[in-house]
Amino acid sequence: MDRAHPETFRHFSVETPTIQLLYLDMICEYLKSYGNVHVWDLDARAIREFRRIFHDFCKVSIDIAWQEKRFDACVVRQSSASIYNQVKEVSAHCVELLKEVQAMTAQLAELEGELSKKEKAFSAVEEEEKKLLEECKGIEASIGDINEDNLVFANLFWPCGHNHGIGEGGSTSRAEVFQLKSSIGRSFEVINDENAGGKGQFILFGSTFSALFLRVLRKGKAEE
Numbered sequence: 001m002d003r004a005h006p007e008t009f010r011h012f013s014v015e016t017p018t019i020q021l022l023y024l025d026m027i028c029e030y031l032k033s034y035g036n037v038h039v040w041d042l043d044a045r046a047i048r049e050f051r052r053i054f055h056d057f058c059k060v061s062i063d064i065a066w067q068e069k070r071f072d073a074c075v076v077r078q079s080s081a082s083i084y085n086q087v088k089e090v091s092a093h094c095v096e097l098l099k100e101v102q103a104m105t106a107q108l109a110e111l112e113g114e115l116s117k118k119e120k121a122f123s124a125v126e127e128e129e130k131k132l133l134e135e136c137k138g139i140e141a142s143i144g145d146i147n148e149d150n151l152v153f154a155n156l157f158w159p160c161g162h163n164h165g166i167g168e169g170g171s172t173s174r175a176e177v178f179q180l181k182s183s184i185g186r187s188f189e190v191i192n193d194e195n196a197g198g199k200g201q202f203i204l205f206g207s208t209f210s211a212l213f214l215r216v217l218r219k220g221k222a223e224e
Contacts, residue, residue: 023057039077
């Protein structure tokens with residue numbers, strides 16, 4: 001050490017040989033223990049420990065500037081290596097994000113295509129709806145409200161606009177309608193019966209039906 005770094009003990013302030021030997025042993029042990037420390041092992045804690053040791057040697061005028069210079073170069077290298085590692089991590093993360101962006105872009109293009117199809121389908125259905133509504137307006141203008149549930153034979157015998165319904169508010173009572181239906185039913189039974197009076201019964205049916213029908217018809221005309 002004296003030959004390689006003669007300035008190490010040039011200003012050594014300890015005069016007692018025993019203490020000098022103790023410090024010399026400490027330096028040797030220090031170099032030996034940290035001789036296998038790699039640059040990648042220099043974290044913040046290790047760097048602080050090295051700085052404290054250098055400071056203790058300086059207190060007794062042991063010049064180990066040569067060691068500090070080497071150590072500072074290792075710290076710079078470690079910091080640079082750390083930055084390079086961060087660059088690698090950031091680059092890898094950037095590649096992952098780029099893949100995600102590309103996948104999302106493909107999904108977006110697919111969704112835009114589906115959206116365009118749905119918009120076209122909606123426009124077609126909307127046009128069809130408009131046409132059907134126009135047709136409904138024409139139908140209602142000619143036959144009235146299509147949702148109105150009228151009787152099949154409503155206004156068959158009287159003009160529209162007159163109230164000739166059955167029951168309340170109408171000119172034909174339910175009893176008269178029931179009587180007419182009963183007569184028709186009985187007359188058809190008589191006609192179908194081979195043992196019945198035949199022609200005479202049919203004439204009875206005709207006269208009965210005619211009388212009831214004329215009665216209803218006259219009643220309706222009287223109200224007009």
